[in-house]
Amino acid sequence: MKTILVIGIGVGDPDQLTLQAVQALRRADVFFVLDKGREKADLRGLREEILRRHAGERPYRIAEAPSPPRDGAPADYRACVDALNEAKQAVFRTLIEGLAEGETGAFLVWGDPMLYDSTLRNLDALKAAGLAFTHEVIPGITAIQALAAAHRIPLNRIAEAVTVTTGRLLADGFPPGIASVVVLLDGEDTYRRFVGQDVEIFWGAYLGTARQILVAGRIDDVAEEIHRRRHAARAANGWIMDTYLLRRLPS
Structure with a gap:
């Protein structure tokens, strides 16, 4: 079975990670990165610094995919969010399907996954649609x-x-x-x-x-x-x- 870790990584300081989060980073074979483009390259840089400090010396892979764009001023906010989540689910599916059986993948979530973040909802939707994996949630500093x-x-x-x-x-x-x-x-x-x-x-x-x-x-x-x-x-x-x-x- 494939395992997905949803790891809260705090809001920018690599020293804010919990010991539980550090242990989870050291379990992952693959880290999923949704690239938000050159404008937000700093956010990617912070994730890379967290991996350098805390993921350990063992080999791991980074799987990248473009982050679906979002309309900044939608006429219908809820419809816009639903469309964005459907696009994210398609990206998540591709990333998870790229794991080998028995491997562990990880999403690094800003703050804590429970607070205004769509990762858990999108994983639940993929499970409901028949994608086979198990997942764990590691809380973070909000x-x-x-x-x-x-x-x-x-x-x-x-x-x-x-x-x-x-x-x-x-x-x-x-x-x-x-x-x-x-x-x-x-x-x-x-x-x-x-x-x-x-x-x-x-x-x-x-x-x-x-x-x-x-x-x-x-x-x-x-x-x-x-x-x-x-x-x-x-x-x-x-x-x-x-x-x-x-x-x-x-x-």
């Missing part, structure tokens, strides 16, 4: 954990809940009864909608890397700084991964 650590803050206030959401959903406002939200996948600077609403923000980009950028403060004071630095960094690097905690100030 952007949420890295953000809180970098700002030296607890995520929640005493006796309060925290909601994890996306920029697309935050555009409708804070969830009812919730004073703290962690926001991922925000390409529209949605935090700017909360200027004038007694909200504080803890923002971070390229968390865990040498390029890490952190900004924190009242949204009225720092929203434009975050906007400026975010867009300058994306223009300079060709990509950006960022997240933030928004919190209503006590009245």
Whole structure:
């Protein structure tokens, strides 16, 4: 039987890998890499550095395939995501079929596979379609954990809940009864909608890397700084991964 490891590798720092993740890297015969093109070559470089540090001295292979492109401004978001996942499943199938029986392949997933990542859903879909393999999941450090650590803050206030959401959903406002939200996948600077609403923000980009950028403060004071630095960094690097905690100030 073929085995697939889905390994959470943190958000950029090779030293953030857990001991369990390191042990999993040393089991894999083949590492699957979905190439996102020259613009995001840094992301590939970080994966290669993780393998150099942690995969051990034994021989292994890297199997590459182009990452399916995604429409940045779809008319129908859900239909776009469904089409993207179907394309990824076709790529995954080719990669897995390239394994010999008894071999172990590995997907290296940014952060943790459970948080806004499609790898597990796509593997489940392939299994349901009859592709034979077994798979294991190894958790990793998430952007949420890295953000809180970098700002030296607890995520929640005493006796309060925290909601994890996306920029697309935050555009409708804070969830009812919730004073703290962690926001991922925000390409529209949605935090700017909360200027004038007694909200504080803890923002971070390229968390865990040498390029890490952190900004924190009242949204009225720092929203434009975050906007400026975010867009300058994306223009300079060709990509950006960022997240933030928004919190209503006590009245």
